[in-house]
Amino acid sequence: MSDAPVLVVGAGPAGLGAALALAQAGVPVVLTEQRDAIGGAIHRQPASPQVPKVLRPARHARSFAMLAAGLAAAGGRIDLRTSTVFLGLDGADNALIDDRRRQRVEALSPAGIILATGAVEKVHPFPGWELPGVMTAGGAQVLLKETGRAPDGPVLVAGSGPLLLAVAAQLAAAGNPPVAVLERGRPWRRPTALAAMLASPANVAEGVGYAARLLRHGVPYVTGAAVTAVRTQGDDLDVMVRHGAAERTYRVRHLLVHDGLRAGASTGITETRDGPVPVLLAGDGREILGADAAVADGRRAAAEMLALLGRGAASAGDEQTLGAARRFQAALARLCEAPPPSPPPETLVCRCEGLRVADLDHLRPDASMRELRLVGRFGMGPCQGRFCGASVAALRPDADPSLKASAVPRWPVRPVSLASLAGFGDPAARTNPRIHQDTEDR
Amino acid sequence: MHSRSSPHVVVVGAGIVGAAAAFFLEAAGARVTLVEAEAPAAGATGASDGAVSVASKRPGPMMALALEARAFYRELAARGVLEGLFHPRSTFLLARGDEEASLLERHGADLAAAGERVVARSAVDLRRLLPGLGASVTAGIEVPDDGHAIGYEITARFLARSRPALRRATPVRALKLRGDRVAGVVTAQGEIAADRVIVAAGIGSAVLIGLGDVLVPRKGQMAVTDRAQPSGPAIGGHLMAATYLAAKRGISLDKPHIGLVIDPLVTGQFLIGGSREENRSDRRTDAATIAAILREALDFYPPLAGRRVIRTFAGIRTACRDGLPIVGPHPAVDGLVVATGFEGDGICLGPLMGACAARLALGEAPATDVSVLSPRRFAVREVAQ
Ligand SMILES: Cc1cc2nc3c(=O)[nH]c(=O)nc-3n(C[C@H](O)[C@H](O)[C@H](O)COP(=O)(O)OP(=O)(O)OC[C@H]3O[C@@H](n4cnc5c(N)ncnc54)[C@H](O)[C@@H]3O)c2cc1C
Numbered sequence: 001m002s003d004a005p006v007l008v009v010g011a012g013p014a015g016l017g018a019a020l021a022l023a024q025a026g027v028p029v030v031l032t033e034q035r036d037a038i039g040g041a042i043h044r045q046p047a048s049p050q051v052p053k054v055l056r057p058a059r060h061a062r063s064f065a066m067l068a069a070g071l072a073a074a075g076g077r078i079d080l081r082t083s084t085v086f087l088g089l090d091g092a093d094n095a096l097i098d099d100r101r102r103q104r105v106e107a108l109s110p111a112g113i114i115l116a117t118g119a120v121e122k123v124h125p126f127p128g129w130e131l132p133g134v135m136t137a138g139g140a141q142v143l144l145k146e147t148g149r150a151p152d153g154p155v156l157v158a159g160s161g162p163l164l165l166a167v168a169a170q171l172a173a174a175g176n177p178p179v180a181v182l183e184r185g186r187p188w189r190r191p192t193a194l195a196a197m198l199a200s201p202a203n204v205a206e207g208v209g210y211a212a213r214l215l216r217h218g219v220p221y222v223t224g225a226a227v228t229a230v231r232t233q234g235d236d237l238d239v240m241v242r243h244g245a246a247e248r249t250y251r252v253r254h255l256l257v258h259d260g261l262r263a264g265a266s267t268g269i270t271e272t273r274d275g276p277v278p279v280l281l282a283g284d285g286r287e288i289l290g291a292d293a294a295v296a297d298g299r300r301a302a303a304e305m306l307a308l309l310g311r312g313a314a315s316a317g318d319e320q321t322l323g324a325a326r327r328f329q330a331a332l333a334r335l336c337e338a339p340p341p342s343p344p345p346e347t348l349v350c351r352c353e354g355l356r357v358a359d360l361d362h363l364r365p366d367a368s369m370r371e372l373r374l375v376g377r378f379g380m381g382p383c384q385g386r387f388c389g390a391s392v393a394a395l396r397p398d399a400d401p402s403l404k405a406s407a408v409p410r411w412p413v414r415p416v417s418l419a420s421l422a423g424f425g426d427p428a429a430r431t432n433p434r435i436h437q438d439t440e441d442r
Numbered sequence: 443m444h445s446r447s448s449p450h451v452v453v454v455g456a457g458i459v460g461a462a463a464a465f466f467l468e469a470a471g472a473r474v475t476l477v478e479a480e481a482p483a484a485g486a487t488g489a490s491d492g493a494v495s496v497a498s499k500r501p502g503p504m505m506a507l508a509l510e511a512r513a514f515y516r517e518l519a520a521r522g523v524l525e526g527l528f529h530p531r532s533t534f535l536l537a538r539g540d541e542e543a544s545l546l547e548r549h550g551a552d553l554a555a556a557g558e559r560v561v562a563r564s565a566v567d568l569r570r571l572l573p574g575l576g577a578s579v580t581a582g583i584e585v586p587d588d589g590h591a592i593g594y595e596i597t598a599r600f601l602a603r604s605r606p607a608l609r610r611a612t613p614v615r616a617l618k619l620r621g622d623r624v625a626g627v628v629t630a631q632g633e634i635a636a637d638r639v640i641v642a643a644g645i646g647s648a649v650l651i652g653l654g655d656v657l658v659p660r661k662g663q664m665a666v667t668d669r670a671q672p673s674g675p676a677i678g679g680h681l682m683a684a685t686y687l688a689a690k691r692g693i694s695l696d697k698p699h700i701g702l703v704i705d706p707l708v709t710g711q712f713l714i715g716g717s718r719e720e721n722r723s724d725r726r727t728d729a730a731t732i733a734a735i736l737r738e739a740l741d742f743y744p745p746l747a748g749r750r751v752i753r754t755f756a757g758i759r760t761a762c763r764d765g766l767p768i769v770g771p772h773p774a775v776d777g778l779v780v781a782t783g784f785e786g787d788g789i790c791l792g793p794l795m796g797a798c799a800a801r802l803a804l805g806e807a808p809a810t811d812v813s814v815l816s817p818r819r820f821a822v823r824e825v826a827q
Pocket residue numbers: 009010011012013014015032033034035038039040041042043084085086087116117118119120121137138139141163166167261266267282283284285289290291292294413414
């Protein structure tokens with residue numbers, strides 16, 4: 001039994017749940033978080049104490065308070081490193097981390113790794129999604145949580161899934177109720193899915209709360225409506241919407257889009273149990289199960305890791321919570337199920353490389369994923385396909401994914417300062433003062 | 443365009459060499475099946491830099507071949523086949539200190555003797571031509587007529603312009619022989635009959651052609667940065683350390699050796715490489731080697747400190763023990779042509795060597811004399827069948 005720590009990546013609910021469970025079992029933990037504060041997507045912390053609180057159910061605040069208290073109580077067992085980005089595992093089985101404050105890339109040799117890096121927001125491309133004024137609903141929510149500022153002017157919220165409701169209600173509470181919420185699906189036509197959700201009363205109550213807030217502000221919730229294109233109109237946007245057979249145009253300042261969450265895309269690293277360093281996934285990054293289940297899933301991953309390392313038994317008794325969350329998410333997915341309109345040729349697909357649907361159409365119809373990437377350059381920019389990979393896969397459903405871009409695990413999973421990386425293992429250990437770059441991961 | 447009587451040629455391997463061979467075979471009227479273990483450019487071709495460079499070659503046959511191969515790129519670009527994919531640019535060979543400067547002087551003389559244009563550059567000249575160049579660079583030579591091409595783009599273009607029958611995910615396990623003649627290939631998915639076979643399978647050629655252990659894998663690691671500018675090369679040429687030449691001129695070390703190149707891509711990004719790791723055929727990259735490469739790169743060109751690394755990758759060069767590629771008819775099997783062992787030069791040599799292999803497979807003499815590359819220089823061991 002070694003004393004090597006377990007590396008937990010991501011200090012959202014799942015990572016915190018995992019770190020606390022490991023610490024409780026007496027295992028030292030290094031917890032890295034790329035942001036400068038813990039919390040993850042749901043508990044994003046305000047940038048200053050003056051920032052007004054965002055509307056959210058009390059249970060989320062309680063849950064976060066418990067995790068934060070647990071972290072404080074764990075003291076030295078959990079070595080929390082914020083502003084520290086996990087870059088992946090290299091060919092020498094080093095876990096590489098990028099300490100952006102000290103501008104240093106270091107290697108850890110952990111006993112095991114739990115990746116709790118969260119989900120990536122889905123956005124189905126349509127012409128104009130890349131224009132200024134269009135942003136993801138999640139991105140707008142982050143801004144709201146950190147700065148208290150809602151996007152100004154008339155706002156339209158569109159796409160699919162429950163986050164639309166949450167963000168719209170939060171905007172309303174922050175003083176700028178959206179013009180409308182457009183849901184592509186038709187939830188009212190799926191009574192069995194609606195009924196299945198009642199098994200998770202806390203989530204339903206949360207949804208009802210948001211809906212009530214929207215009702216109070218007179219914000220219409222339109223179902224079966226999809227954005228087909230956006231154009232700039234001076235400082236405004238003209239958003240073309242198809243609703244059944246009807247077309248209509250909304251003139252707004254901001255369009256917030258969101259089509260659900262996607263697991264796994266955040267690092268592209270898969271689970272391995274039999275390698276020299278076992279890697280497990282937890283939380284949204286493994287499976288979209290929601291905030292409450294993310295904590296439980298972190299505990300579950302910790303228990304499995306302890307078992308793999310021979311330091312404990314495998315079960316933590318969270319299966320029930322996870323099962324219920326899974327059923328709820330499945331019902332949600334059925335509720336809002338609606339294929340997006342297929343994007344016309346001029347639609348941008350890969351933002352980093354400026355590639356459109358037409359560029360994809362020019363590639364051989366029998367091309368494998370590898371060729372779409374290498375030859376077509378889809379996913380070759382800084383995001384390395386984290387954002388566009390799924391769109392490409394959806395547009396080319398027959399492309400052989402087994403012939404993907406790389407047979408070996410790739411690093412860095414996030415762009416890293418060349419100067420910081422050059423300092424890795426440098427005998428002269430110089431730090432380079434010339435570095436200037438943002439710390440955002442996009 | 444081809445008739446029933448036109449020969450059916452199986453080309454094993456859809457790297458740059460196999461794809462070029464397929465293109466020129468089709469152009470000559472043959473029917474072609476290109477059989478690839480994974481996908482086009484899955485080998486070295488898709489994991490390499492793309493210097494189409496005479497500047498970097500060893501004097502002798504390699505320098506002479508590179509001159510012809512680079513001219514062939516220009517010709518194919520002008521003919522439209524490779525239009526837009528060959529990017530002319532200078533190579534700057536850079537010295538740090540007197541010892542390296544004298545190596546460059548010797549190399550410059552060798553290049554000039556082979557007919558290449560060479561311009562000696564003082565440290566002052568270099569700083570004017572390449573603002574930001576590191577203080578440790580003391581001298582250099584500029585080779586103005588070199589160029590760049592991306593291996594997988596060239597491969598894709600050849601395949602798009604010829605459209606041979608392409609069999610992806612079909613590893614060839616053995617050759618099918620009838621007496622002393624090749625009759626086809628054996629794959630996991632069955633046999634494919636052929637009148638002629640070209641083996642252009644990179645390091646995968648070794649087990650098929652039975653020449654013993656003449657081929658050695660030599661791994662190379664590289665890093666790719668984000669864009670320094672929206673498009674166009676960010677500096678006025680390809681930077682190559684004199685120590686890279688030392689490596690090419692036959693200095694071999696046990697520890698990963700770094701021959702530094704900094705390649706400004708047309709996308710505005712930099713490609714920085716590379717290590718030469720003998721007998722390594724895994725495709726993983728490690729932080730220690732990449733960092734060592736980047737430290738060298740920063741020493742040559744400090745403004746790279748402001749860039750971000752977005753990707754690292756490793757490719758496997760197929761090196762031949764005597765330092766020359768293997769191109770020519772197999773010494774023991776009729777109808778079989780071998781084209782492999784291009785080490786770190788196959789993007790430059792690939793189109794020309796593919797064209798030569800195609801001619802040889804059709805029983806014609808290639809336009810370039812490649813007899814020095816013939817596999818007949820090795821004793822035959824056992825051909826996999
Ligand atoms: C944009 C968005 C908005 C959401 N809004 C709601 C909502 O309103 N209501 C609701 O119930 N649920 C919401 N969810 C879902 C809910 O947040 C998740 O179910 C829950 O937060 C998942 O927790 P997690 O720990 O798995 O991931 P996250 O909370 O996403 O935490 C992942 C953490 O990992 C960090 N990280 C990622 N990559 C790296 C790396 N390479 N190195 C270091 N750190 C890294 C991230 O910065 C983040 O802090 C939202 C999710 C998203 C993505």
